[in-house]
Amino acid sequence: MGRVTDRLGELGLELPPVAPPAGSYQPAVRDGDHVWTSGQLPMVDGAMAHTGQVGEGDGLVAPADAQALARTCVVNALAAIGSVVDLDDIVQVVKLVGFVSSDPSFTGQPGVINGASDLLGEVFGDAGLHARSAVGVAVLPLDASVEVEVVVRVR
Amino acid sequence: MGRVTDRLGELGLELPPVAPPAGSYQPAVRDGDHVWTSGQLPMVDGAMAHTGQVGEGDGLVAPADAQALARTCVVNALAAIGSVVDLDDIVQVVKLVGFVSSDPSFTGQPGVINGASDLLGEVFGDAGLHARSAVGVAVLPLDASVEVEVVVRVR
Amino acid sequence: MGRVTDRLGELGLELPPVAPPAGSYQPAVRDGDHVWTSGQLPMVDGAMAHTGQVGEGDGLVAPADAQALARTCVVNALAAIGSVVDLDDIVQVVKLVGFVSSDPSFTGQPGVINGASDLLGEVFGDAGLHARSAVGVAVLPLDASVEVEVVVRVR
Numbered sequence: 228m229g230r231v232t233d234r235l236g237e238l239g240l241e242l243p244p245v246a247p248p249a250g251s252y253q254p255a256v257r258d259g260d261h262v263w264t265s266g267q268l269p270m271v272d273g274a275m276a277h278t279g280q281v282g283e284g285d286g287l288v289a290p291a292d293a294q295a296l297a298r299t300c301v302v303n304a305l306a307a308i309g310s311v312v313d314l315d316d317i318v319q320v321v322k323l324v325g326f327v328s329s330d331p332s333f334t335g336q337p338g339v340i341n342g343a344s345d346l347l348g349e350v351f352g353d354a355g356l357h358a359r360s361a362v363g364v365a366v367l368p369l370d371a372s373v374e375v376e377v378v379v380r381v382r
Numbered sequence: 383m384g385r386v387t388d389r390l391g392e393l394g395l396e397l398p399p400v401a402p403p404a405g406s407y408q409p410a411v412r413d414g415d416h417v418w419t420s421g422q423l424p425m426v427d428g429a430m431a432h433t434g435q436v437g438e439g440d441g442l443v444a445p446a447d448a449q450a451l452a453r454t455c456v457v458n459a460l461a462a463i464g465s466v467v468d469l470d471d472i473v474q475v476v477k478l479v480g481f482v483s484s485d486p487s488f489t490g491q492p493g494v495i496n497g498a499s500d501l502l503g504e505v506f507g508d509a510g511l512h513a514r515s516a517v518g519v520a521v522l523p524l525d526a527s528v529e530v531e532v533v534v535r536v537r
Numbered sequence: 538m539g540r541v542t543d544r545l546g547e548l549g550l551e552l553p554p555v556a557p558p559a560g561s562y563q564p565a566v567r568d569g570d571h572v573w574t575s576g577q578l579p580m581v582d583g584a585m586a587h588t589g590q591v592g593e594g595d596g597l598v599a600p601a602d603a604q605a606l607a608r609t610c611v612v613n614a615l616a617a618i619g620s621v622v623d624l625d626d627i628v629q630v631v632k633l634v635g636f637v638s639s640d641p642s643f644t645g646q647p648g649v650i651n652g653a654s655d656l657l658g659e660v661f662g663d664a665g666l667h668a669r670s671a672v673g674v675a676v677l678p679l680d681a682s683v684e685v686e687v688v689v690r691v692r
Contacts, residue, residue: 250496251499256477258474263533326515336678341561345561360576365486368490368491370489378573405647406651406658411631411666418631420670521642
């Protein structure tokens with residue numbers, strides 16, 4: 228066990244097995260000093276706790292719940308990265324893009340994606356501070372509420 | 383003719399000329415050991431066979447048709463890359479993002495974007511295995527059904 | 538003052554202060570020879586002149602106005618880059634992604650994002666010619682009409 232997995236354990240988190248992708252792509256690719264992840268969905272044990280658009284109102288996923296889903300996406304992103312490098316070799320989280328399946332009236336995507344960004348800060352400290360884009364989209368694969376992709380620099 | 387164009391020929395595909403972009407940008411940019419493409423639309427001879435949102439139902443582009451459009455986007459991406467480097471110098475397809483103009487009830491974006499990913503696997507083998515994100519968006523330029531951007535590593 | 542800020546001054550533009558991000562992320566991150574920006578919104582003095590979806594019709598942001606907003610996003614992106622490197626060290630604008638909050642019938646995202654691309658050309662000349670994707674999304678943070686992210690190469 229390494230420092231990153233120890234830190235995740237302190238936060239009550241465990242890296243899941245990486246699901247094989249359904250197509251000619253990989254969960255993550257090492258590219259010289261970088262690892263790029265595929266877009267990660269908030270799957271836990273092969274299922275999503277919530278699906279559907281995020282927003283305020285009946286039939287929508289509440290922003291606080293979506294923030295927790297974004298956190299799960301990052302756990303899955305770390306598992307994907309860990310499938311191609313040692314997580315302790317991450318020296319900087321460079322970029323994160325968060326897509327939020329959004330009711331057209333919902334404009335709180337940054338708060339949702341803070342669930343992803345904050346976890347990276349908790350795990351990596353200053354090395355977890357990344358550039359980030361958060362956008363609202365109409366619909367995501369498998370009706371996911373959140374999708375997160377990450378680029379990290381490794382030694 | 384190189385290996386990649388030969389392989390495309392075996393698949394019945396030919397690289398089209400690269401259309402000049404309509405603005406202060408380029409179809410692709412070489413950046414050290416990488417080439418980044420602009421978002422590619424499924425244009426063939428300057429026109430799109432299908433336009434509009436993808437989904438199940440009347441007036442929507444069927445997912446199988448959209449998958450073929452994603453394949454066309456990759457052909458155009460390879461033409462764009464070939465405008466700045468020799469395609470035989472590609473050593474790894476690093477990242478692909480696929481945007482699918484989606485009816486709000488359509489959640490099969492991964493299947494659509496497999497049209498792009500699978501072609502890269504057919505052409506490049508293991509070097510074509512990339513990280514990927516697939517997302518559903520409300521609308522794309524010129525009412526395209528699919529848009530694909532690619533990052534590759536070159537020697 | 539450097540060449541880039543001088544050039545911006547000739548264009549009547551001034552770099553704003555960089556607003557602190559609302560979460561565990563940074564306006565821009567230096568990553569070896571690159572700087573990646575966070576998604577930039579068209580804020581001026583902490584407010585947006587226009588919000589809402591872009592399109593033709595009552596209650597929508599006109600495409601020409603949205604083009605000006607995309608230009609503002611680039612000014613903010615340059616400010617963000619300038620917070621981590623000297624802007625005169627930019628040797629190439631590599632990639633730009635422009636997200637346009639779009640009425641479902643609006644397909645002119647490239648024209649809107651030309652506001653961003655053209656400014657980079659005016660400031661950097663050939664070094665400003667980048668790869669680019671323009672997509673239409675349902676909604677953006679704080680109901681912004683446009684969001685732009687940039688990757689640049691630096692010496």
